[in-house]
Amino acid sequence: MGRRRQSVTIKHVAADAGVSLQTVSRVINNEPNVRPEMQKRVQASIDKLGYVPSIAAQRMSGSRSYLILAINDRERTIADWRGRQGIDWVDQMLLGGMLKCAELGYRMIFELVDTHNDHVERELRATIAALQPDGVVLTPPHSDNPLIVGLLDKAKIPFARIGSLGNGAGIPLTMDDEGSAQLATRHLIDLGHRRIGFIAGSPEYNLSGWRVDGWREEMEAAGLADEALLAWGDFSYASGEAAARTLLDSADPPTAIIVSNDQMTLATLEVARARDLEIPRDLSIISFDNTPIVRFTQPPLTAVDQPIAETVSRAVELIIAAQRGEAPSKTPTVVRGSLVERGSTAPPPKARR
Amino acid sequence: MGRRRQSVTIKHVAADAGVSLQTVSRVINNEPNVRPEMQKRVQASIDKLGYVPSIAAQRMSGSRSYLILAINDRERTIADWRGRQGIDWVDQMLLGGMLKCAELGYRMIFELVDTHNDHVERELRATIAALQPDGVVLTPPHSDNPLIVGLLDKAKIPFARIGSLGNGAGIPLTMDDEGSAQLATRHLIDLGHRRIGFIAGSPEYNLSGWRVDGWREEMEAAGLADEALLAWGDFSYASGEAAARTLLDSADPPTAIIVSNDQMTLATLEVARARDLEIPRDLSIISFDNTPIVRFTQPPLTAVDQPIAETVSRAVELIIAAQRGEAPSKTPTVVRGSLVERGSTAPPPKARR
DNA sequence: ATGAAAGCGCTAACAC
DNA sequence: GTGTTAGCGCTTTCAT
Numbered sequence: 001m002g003r004r005r006q007s008v009t010i011k012h013v014a015a016d017a018g019v020s021l022q023t024v025s026r027v028i029n030n031e032p033n034v035r036p037e038m039q040k041r042v043q044a045s046i047d048k049l050g051y052v053p054s055i056a057a058q059r060m061s062g063s064r065s066y067l068i069l070a071i072n073d074r075e076r077t078i079a080d081w082r083g084r085q086g087i088d089w090v091d092q093m094l095l096g097g098m099l100k101c102a103e104l105g106y107r108m109i110f111e112l113v114d115t116h117n118d119h120v121e122r123e124l125r126a127t128i129a130a131l132q133p134d135g136v137v138l139t140p141p142h143s144d145n146p147l148i149v150g151l152l153d154k155a156k157i158p159f160a161r162i163g164s165l166g167n168g169a170g171i172p173l174t175m176d177d178e179g180s181a182q183l184a185t186r187h188l189i190d191l192g193h194r195r196i197g198f199i200a201g202s203p204e205y206n207l208s209g210w211r212v213d214g215w216r217e218e219m220e221a222a223g224l225a226d227e228a229l230l231a232w233g234d235f236s237y238a239s240g241e242a243a244a245r246t247l248l249d250s251a252d253p254p255t256a257i258i259v260s261n262d263q264m265t266l267a268t269l270e271v272a273r274a275r276d277l278e279i280p281r282d283l284s285i286i287s288f289d290n291t292p293i294v295r296f297t298q299p300p301l302t303a304v305d306q307p308i309a310e311t312v313s314r315a316v317e318l319i320i321a322a323q324r325g326e327a328p329s330k331t332p333t334v335v336r337g338s339l340v341e342r343g344s345t346a347p348p349p350k351a352r353r
Numbered sequence: 354m355g356r357r358r359q360s361v362t363i364k365h366v367a368a369d370a371g372v373s374l375q376t377v378s379r380v381i382n383n384e385p386n387v388r389p390e391m392q393k394r395v396q397a398s399i400d401k402l403g404y405v406p407s408i409a410a411q412r413m414s415g416s417r418s419y420l421i422l423a424i425n426d427r428e429r430t431i432a433d434w435r436g437r438q439g440i441d442w443v444d445q446m447l448l449g450g451m452l453k454c455a456e457l458g459y460r461m462i463f464e465l466v467d468t469h470n471d472h473v474e475r476e477l478r479a480t481i482a483a484l485q486p487d488g489v490v491l492t493p494p495h496s497d498n499p500l501i502v503g504l505l506d507k508a509k510i511p512f513a514r515i516g517s518l519g520n521g522a523g524i525p526l527t528m529d530d531e532g533s534a535q536l537a538t539r540h541l542i543d544l545g546h547r548r549i550g551f552i553a554g555s556p557e558y559n560l561s562g563w564r565v566d567g568w569r570e571e572m573e574a575a576g577l578a579d580e581a582l583l584a585w586g587d588f589s590y591a592s593g594e595a596a597a598r599t600l601l602d603s604a605d606p607p608t609a610i611i612v613s614n615d616q617m618t619l620a621t622l623e624v625a626r627a628r629d630l631e632i633p634r635d636l637s638i639i640s641f642d643n644t645p646i647v648r649f650t651q652p653p654l655t656a657v658d659q660p661i662a663e664t665v666s667r668a669v670e671l672i673i674a675a676q677r678g679e680a681p682s683k684t685p686t687v688v689r690g691s692l693v694e695r696g697s698t699a700p701p702p703k704a705r706r
Numbered sequence: 707a708t709g710a711a712a713g714c715g716c717t718a719a720c721a722c
Numbered sequence: 723g724t725g726t727t728a729g730c731g732c733t734t735t736c737a738t
Binding site: 358359362363364374375377378379381382406407409410411412413414415416 | 714715716717718
Binding site: 373376386 | 730
């Protein structure tokens with residue numbers, strides 16, 4: 001194929017404006033040492049010719065690439081896409097990330113990287129070498145993968161770690177999982193529940209533990225603590241089914257259950273239905289994530305909303321700030337979630353109260 | 354920030370292998386004129402040093418960028434993301450596009466472009482100038498936007514037009530909207546329905562018309578044609594509501610309705626409920642798109658599945674083939690959809706039969 | 707405040 | 723077959 005060349009380059013602009021390449025470059029990058037009238041003349045030529053700098057050339061000459069790389073776990077993401085369960089994590093990431101990037105003159109590139117792969121390092125290194133991004137947004141479980149964190153740190157690329165308390169390098173951000181779990185627990189306590197079960201997510205994700213912590217603290221504070229009310233899953237439907245059975249078949253079953261994600265909640269709903277438990281009359285349920293499907297279940301689910309878009313948006317801001325030399329804060333940036341009340345929560349049944 | 358340079362460049366590899374840059378370049382690009390043993394030696398150095406070519410540099414020297422750009426309508430996409438209705442169009446695009454790109458050694462970049470903007474052209478031109486993609490995947494309604502098509506044609510960038518019959522430049526692909534509508538119509542006719550309504554999508558999308566055509570043909574073939582059974586919407590919930598009312602409040606209402614997307618189907622479901630019509634006993638419904646929510650409605654919806662992932666995957670294949678010089682076929686590549694039967698279709702009520 | 711020169715990492719074109 | 727040379731479009735020195 002014929003080699004495609006840039007149609008309008010910095011040279012054309014320089015010639016048109018009658019200045020040196022350097023001056024044009026200064027205007028493009030808003031650098032000092034350009035007289036206002038000079039800057040105006042150059043800008044006029046840029047507009048007239050419809051000039052846009054080539055990212056490749058900018059990157060080549062050792063400056064910024066104006067690319068922010070967001071990476072997600074490959075296996076899980078593809079499974080979600082194939083499963084078509086309406087999990088819109090990626091969409092919310094793009095919503096927050098792309099818009100913020102656009103606002104700041106950057107572009108977001110989304111990539112998948114295998115966590116469970118002995119060549120994570122090679123894979124990520126290749127992506128970085130090829131794309132040369134100015135920053136990277138890490139999501140769980142990558143955010144706490146020491147190989148990835150170490151690699152990025154060594155490469156001196158600013159990076160955000162979503163869902164990480166951030167011991168070590170990088171910019172940590174959380175969605176306040178602990179606080180959200182407390183919120184949900186308190187809501188149920190306020191409704192009069194005393195036996196509140198909790199189905200935890202995969203221990204591979206640190207946030208799973210934080211959510212458990214939030215529930216446990218609130219239960220303890222209310223004098224309601226009972227570890228028998230805790231069951232672990234791994235975020236999958238099957239694991240939610242098993243956990244719900246354990247909880248509901250126990251001698252003294254809970255009157256309410258908080259479930260760590262929507263897929264496990266679907267399973268819990270099904271297990272409850274099989275036992276002729278009516279929601280929320282016989283059993284209250286609060287879900288985590290608030291993906292689209294929670295509005296379509298019977299009844300619609302009260303859920304903890306995860307502010308994914310906003311968190312990624314903040315992450316991009318912080319990365320770009322760091323890239324400009326601002327010292328990143330060592331304490332995690334917290335973007336709080338909220339409880340969205342729908343139809344799956346009510347006071348506990350009188351009989352058991 | 355310190356200027357980040359490539360850690361391992363082609364020079365390092367050349368030095369390590371004791372050959373010229375050019376030989377390394379040849380090995381990277383699988384070009385001829387390299388002896389097997391030479392190629393092995395170079396490859397060994399590449400592996401040893403963990404070398405990955407810089408896309409920026411490759412692009413700079415006038416060759417490929419290994420980037421495929423996929424663009425979607427900005428307004429609609431952001432509205433979908435914000436609305437959190439589980440519309441997974443973007444996810445399915447990425448699923449098909451990213452995997453195929455990865456398979457062929459390319460990367461997919463997803464971007465949003467405004468259709469309803471007098472500066473579509475400027476916007477797209479900027480994206481292309483900045484990214485220098487080797488190919489572009491267009492989705493409706495961009496696929497038939499003459500400004501965009503003209504621009505890409507002039508720039509000599511191979512591009513695919515999904516949902517376009519492709520008059521003019523570019524590689525056309527469709528998901529057989531007409532055939533799918535026929536499929537749905539025939540299914541209802543086979544169930545015994547004689548008055549089958551159709552709610553069309555926005556006329557701005559050519560595929561809206563094709564779906565109507567498919568319905569109409571099948572109805573005519575069965576001697577059931579009646580233009581009073583056709584109502585136009587614009588894919589929005591509100592428009593679906595209005596269209597459903599028109600159809601159901603008519604003197605001789607349909608016993609079945611085919612709706613051109615899931616959002617309008619949701620509205621139709623609601624309108625039916627308000628009229629105490631039980632689905633599918635009193636009214637059969639078939640939806641288009643088969644987004645995740647159709648499994649959660651009451652009852653779950655029989656729907657036409659749009660093979661988005663596969664279509665984008667094919668588009669990427671065709672683009673890369675074209676970029677390598679293969680002459681693209683002028684007739685559209687068709688990726689057929691399928692009818693997924695769930696609980697919203699049944700024989701018509703006896704009384705009306 | 708502006709310009710000139712050098713070089714980023716790679717490939718096309720041309721030698722050998 | 724393999725190496726050499728020039729140059730892609732831009733930014734960074736370093737002069738002026």
